[in-house]
Amino acid sequence: MRFLLRRAAQALFVIFGVACVTFFVLRLVPGDPARLMVPPGSSEQVVQAIRIRLGTNLPLLEQFWVYMSGLVQGDLGISFRYERPVLELVLTFFPATLALGGVAMLFSILVAVPLGIAAAAKPGGLTDRLVLVLAMAGQSLPNFWIGVMLVLFFSIQLQWLPAIGNDNAVSYILPVLTLSAVLIATLVRTVRQAMLEALAEDYVRTARAKGVPWRRILFVHALKNAAIPLVTVIGLQIGFVLGGAFVVELIFNWPGVGLLALQAIATRDFPVVQGVVMLVAVVFVVANLLVDIAYAYLNPRVRLGVEQ
């Protein structure tokens, strides 16, 4: 319990830090958002009007205060383009991203765990070598390329699957595959490595001396130990999934926050950009908090406070 409270406090600190970083990064980067928002050659008056609307005419610290106090109250500003509160807008688009990312994560775990176990069960065997080659290739493939090639093949050539939108279950197939390819490569390697390490431990020898069948050693004795590093890596990959969602949503015209952010960037709708960044950071931090809880559940040393 104390462990969880400490982690929650850390999470809050990180979210505060992210808010600071987004704020200052966007303010300190050379370039005036107001000037970017108006057609070239506009008068200084027009630019100044936009600055006042953005609040960028105020001194930096005052801007920071306005931004932070708004944030605490859940006020992320108003979108120029949609003329709606950013928070509301972001929350409307978020479920689609969550669904896509969630399904991709689940699919990747379901594929990678059995593959990784199979590879580790016989190191140097055919499955193992195949898994390693695929993992290496997957690691080097740009996911947006996988995405467009899938569209080219399945939507345009074969016309089997829809290329855009998220209307039904079928429309999930290509985006999920695109998002999962690299993820599977990373996870399968982690599972394999963690299983190999667990299998080399003394307790595996003890289990064998007890007469535990090999299959049970793999799936019970080794897997529960291997799950600990796996959970950590999954936590880190959540950020990757959220980042990857931007590209995938663009390719498949998926109505999530990634697409929203990219459109906002194109239309210079900065409050929305900032809102999405904040949301993604919060989701990432919360997801990692959940991962920490799962980690504690799996690792009795952490749960019982013996180790951090």
Next chain:
Amino acid sequence: MIRNRLLRPEVLIGLSLVAILLACAMFADWIAPHNPTRMAPTVKYLPPMWLEGGDPRFFLGTDQLGRDVLSRLIHGARTSLTIGISAVAIAATFGVIVGLVAGYFRGWIDTVIMRLADIQLAFPFILLALSILSVTSTKSALTIIVVLAVADWVIHARVVRSRILVEREKEYVRSARALGASDLRIMFLYVLPAVLPTAIIIALIELAVLMLVESILSFIGLGIDPPAVSWGTALADGRRSLANAWWMLFFPGMAIFLAVLAINLVADGLADVLDPRLKLSGIVRRVLRSKSARETDTAVVEHPPLLAVDNLSVEFPLEAGGTVNAVKNVSFTLRTGERLGIVGESGSGKTVTAMTVMGLLDTAGRISGGSVRLKGRDLIGLEESKLNRLRGSGMAMIFQDASTALNPVFRVGWQIEEAILLHQPVSRTEARRMALDLLRMVNIAEPERVAGSYPFEISGGMQQRAMIAIALSCRPDLLLADEPTTALDVTTQAQILRELDALIARLGTGVILISHDLGVIAEFTDRVLVMKDGEVVESGKTADIVTAPRHPYTQQLLAAVRKLEGEEPVTERALVHSPG
């Protein structure tokens, strides 16, 4: 050795691809057949030259503005590499210095830096780059390089810091400090070289990552401004012409894939030589799993001894080639209720002998001759499933270090119950009751509490008692105890041995006790084998050998015991990990 590993085919492929990439980047102006930005409306959307409608002047076809795809790829290599290498160079230099300072000085400076790093890592990498690039009006190569470096330094800093934390505690650093070397000198002259290999590999891996990110940024329209050519931009163009010019999509993607793959392969090859833990494809450690050496008859001889080991030889392959004989022609028998000691220094083959009896030989090890019969049944070559039925019930083993031999993520009670449930037809509740009885039997005062604890929650002595409970759970006829008390303090050692002694006498179990300590052997066993370099040098009644050793080696061992009397015995990690 190192040369051979560096020259594996994968690494060679990687290296040659990197060479091509570098050549493209450096000599793009000479290699590229066309100006990558020259538009020619008359030749737009030409397919690759080998397809119908292709033009031999445009090998990989042209794009929507009639620009040569191949030339754009060659020039794209320059953009991609320049941006990638510069960004990594900045990020790595900054990250390594920061990691060095944080890890070396610890304290508040470390806390501040690592908290900053945490915050930045709480941010999906690409998002940070994205939010910066969204507000910059011009995107020159320099802008992209700075953005990527800002997003990437954390990775280098964290890896280097964690390595420094290990290095700074090492002997050479301590002695340098004791000699009065300045911090700066220690950091850059001693510690930095030690972590440099790791830093280089991380830099290579990150180079691959950053080249990917650069292409992603260009693809979503936040990359370098035209007229600079980027693979990501080419791909984005291709996406808009998806239906009618697949080559505009396929080739840029292949270029990115091959470039990133090549760098990953080289990084992997280097990691193999410099720092195996960082290897992308992971370590291949030998997993304990015996392979059937040969099928044998399972004829049961009338009134056979409990265990008969006859002319057993075991060999291990050496890394340099050839084999080493860890056990040479070892023979002995053991009757029910009898106690045999095997004594010898590490590397003498005593543990390998025990492991072979249990069928738990390292995969690398090979039984090159002889037989092991348990109640007349040959165990060598017995199927794994049949062996599993015998292990735990017919014969059981107590290992040296209970703290690692017990599984850290299962409760002690669970681990005992598992052994019971595997071999006895009892219910779960019954097994639980039996486990508690066993814990009581090994003199554990609070069996419920211990059964509900994880191994790390109980003391070393308790852990070893739990191990003994597991081993005795199914009343085995044969018990192998490999240095059962070496990992414990002296008082606990004596206590556990006395308890084990009483238990075994009660259960009538045949015992093989392995130890380097002749004192323990003398107290505990009826007969003894003295092993050296895989061979039995002397054997006989324990009492005779202790009083009148004939072999000089036995005499030495005895002398050692007398010298060590009252002191803590020398801990010896058995040779499971380093045969020979």
